[in-house]
Amino acid sequence: MSIQEKCRVLDHKEVAPKHYKLTLFSSYISSRAEPGQFVNVRCSQEYDPLLRRPFSIHRVSKDYFELLYEVVGKGTEQLSKQTIGSEIDVLGPLGSGFKIDGKKQIAILAGGGMGVAPLLLLAETLKDKVKAIYVLIGCNCKSRLLCEQDFKNVTDQVLVSTDDGSYGKKGFVSDTLLEVLNDTIGARNLSQSIIYACGPKPMLKAIADISFQKKIDCQVSMEERMACGIGTCLGCVVKTKDGYKKVCDDGPVFDSKEIIWQD
Amino acid sequence: MSIQEKCRVLDHKEVAPKHYKLTLFSSYISSRAEPGQFVNVRCSQEYDPLLRRPFSIHRVSKDYFELLYEVVGKGTEQLSKQTIGSEIDVLGPLGSGFKIDGKKQIAILAGGGMGVAPLLLLAETLKDKVKAIYVLIGCNCKSRLLCEQDFKNVTDQVLVSTDDGSYGKKGFVSDTLLEVLNDTIGARNLSQSIIYACGPKPMLKAIADISFQKKIDCQVSMEERMACGIGTCLGCVVKTKDGYKKVCDDGPVFDSKEIIWQD
Amino acid sequence: MAGLELELAGIKMKNPVMVASGTFGYGEEASKFVELDKLGAIVTKTITLEPREGNPPPRIVETASGMLNSIGLQNKGIKDFIENRLPFLAKYKTPVIANIAGDSAKEYAELAKMLNKESAVKGIEINISCPNVVKGGMFFCFDPKATAELVRLVRKQTSLPIIVKLSPNITDIAAIAKEAEAAGADAISLINTLLGMAIDTKTRNSRLGSPTGGLSGPAIKPVAVRMVWQAAQAVKIPIIGCGGIMTGKDALEFFLAGASAIQVGTANFVDTQAPIRITEEIKNYLAENKIGCYKELIGKALLT
């Protein structure tokens, strides 16, 4: 179950240029949140911007949860101005998150850009449940790298790539993924492995392609413009083999084989 | 001449419940501002609220000026959240203010509610120019009384009335005015006297009536909904004996005899 | 709630605050957040004869104080509604109004006939913002005569109250309201969305999956209030006002303009509690102003 609740801001800080970590008090949401779920946040009290904005649940504690977000427009701009102690109207936890399959002992988490946001909660949740966790982080350049240390606290296998080579390997997350699958995990272990991916669509598509070729399970967290966030407006659909499905409700996490990848 | 300028917030504090004093840096505006003039302030960066909001120039110093305002809606609400050091987009100084007539040696300043805002600058400007200044302040109740001490620093004759009698005399500013005219100034001195009034329309009308009966000069600062604030949109008109006139441009200060007082 | 009950075109409601078509699904998802029994009525997402896939995404784009949508009547068809959606709604006391659309007057009539048998359905709202394929894609809502014909056909197939939902994208709302009334409509609701467009300057493409979409939200409220007022001067049947209602005060504007009830649309996305909060706010206004019943306000704006 989910709730619409005014959550107090416990902490709010800029963790990188234009990137903020927001800690909100809610025992309801924090006790129910599952990795891959999100909250729909009212960023303004006025009518511009009007709609809520969806953000992945980044991390949870007993009584609070964290969001990690980038300022990209009006909504996130206004959100970034919320001070500690103020209250923010939050709807959550929403959506159907990553499905954890007890049989898969090797988890590969692939995050591009802000896509790392839901993966930290996933990594922390998986920590005691699987044998190995590989975290593949990709971003444009070093200055936009997020959460490296947080992931390192969970696993030794944190592999960073940057588009411009300014840190880690030069290249895309999908390149790193191929390498890991081929060189580290190896063909024998693929059936025990599972990929969890979140990031821009082209990255997800590339990863879905790889998972298809390698016959390895893969779950992707999709993004689409939302209005309601709770499944009533039919605004946030993605094309799947069973027709349009709602990102907010049927997803955001889908089996990569379900999605019809268009350009 | 006037300017559109980003002014830095030097100070911003709540001086009474929901009432704020805002100090803005601008040598341009502060060096040109005349009593009764106003500035048109952009309260939000988004489109809701969209239009600027007009505020009287409350006080000026060499490099900065002050506004005194009450939070009554969206615009003032957002304005009240501006922090020290931030920049606010201001258009000003605007309008035609109080005309100071060297021959009138007795100045009676009558302010109702927020109407005191422009009167402080007027009082401070008149201080060395006239023989006597009477300041008549009216408000609903004691908790909404503004600037009493500021006016007392200019003149000994500060007369407060409250609608509910919780402070000063019980009654309206216009009642106090009649008393002052009859009992203190006296018929002989009326031709040397002038009334400057700012406040809600019913108060201005009552004062205009008194000034008419007593044949005493009276200038009133009018309010009307504004869009441009600079005379282009024809939005802010009041009915005068010469047809509609613009509050932002021809006013806000008018000779009380010019106005056609309607209900 | 005292002072808020009404009977609109024969439909009994405990308050005049309904949820608008397409903004509340068929109630099931929303019921996790909203106490359905507190709503005046639930208007369903538009139902068509056959299932419809809807438009390609993106289907939502935010605009200044509003949003464009191009959902495109995605729904699983009338059979699915009756078999799988209606039973859930039937459990609640709140009246269900089924919103329908078709490509021809005949389709509308067929839908009405099927719904006529469903005791859980208390009224039919006809969405005429739909292209008339028979008339070569011309929209019903642009054509008073076609609208009247449609209403007459539907009237023959059902004894349920018929609400005709008008589009604002027309010159003369009063004329089409009159036609609907004359053809036998029991009420009209307005407004549906304003036709709008938003272009992405990077891709040069529509920011929606379709070229145009429907504009809703606070941005359109002044247009909606005006049209309710114009329609109210023209017809005697009750008017349901809709368009940008976010607060009780907004709702009161519509009552004063001539609406007998209102629908809350986009506001549901911003605040799941919007309809309930709005009902409370109306109640408080009545109490503060010592008004016994909200009906005393209907059409009582002091306008010439």
Add this chain to the structure above:
Amino acid sequence: MAGLELELAGIKMKNPVMVASGTFGYGEEASKFVELDKLGAIVTKTITLEPREGNPPPRIVETASGMLNSIGLQNKGIKDFIENRLPFLAKYKTPVIANIAGDSAKEYAELAKMLNKESAVKGIEINISCPNVVKGGMFFCFDPKATAELVRLVRKQTSLPIIVKLSPNITDIAAIAKEAEAAGADAISLINTLLGMAIDTKTRNSRLGSPTGGLSGPAIKPVAVRMVWQAAQAVKIPIIGCGGIMTGKDALEFFLAGASAIQVGTANFVDTQAPIRITEEIKNYLAENKIGCYKELIGKALLT
């Protein structure tokens, strides 16, 4: 400015960013803030034959991301314009477009005739959102035939370029655009304000001095872009886009939708530098995207 010059219906402009009628007076007040020579063109406040008092205040009310106005064509008449306003504008290089309105086609024609002699006037914009007293108060803008007749009459009286300014309060913008074109208009501009209303729940009265007003600002932009696009499909004469333009990006949306130039209205109230800033923002977009001339964008939205 390279890449921004244009000749619109024979009027040479250094950039495609004009100021919209009624939001810039006759330039004199605004000239204290805005460098008039940087504007593409100045469209005057509507001028009528005789002076008009305008509507009672309040004339302005803010709405969500927009505003309603009920100024009501307050102006001192054509003689005052020619004698007292035009000489000021004539000092600048920026073309002046005189916006006119009358109660009958004859009045429009008379105005056009008088302006035809004024060398400082480079074009005439016809505001047809005006009631046709001859036809019993029916608005010209609602009636394609009356509009066409009006344009034809005006055409006979002037060799100046004629721009017809369309109202959005109609069903079929393309139809009226075509009529205007056929009748001899050199360009059309759209949109004028949407008819709207706002009611004060305290006084139960209109929040304006008149029952209704015109809605402008960002709230209406999606409707304006859509109508420009529809009109652009229908006519060959250039289209001037207007409605809620606040930024260069907004202007670009209109170009992509099919506008050859744009007008900035309400934005002037929010930012006196809006037209100049918007021009700069367009220039920057062109530079960033390596586009030589803004005209390459006109009508180039990838829409079906």
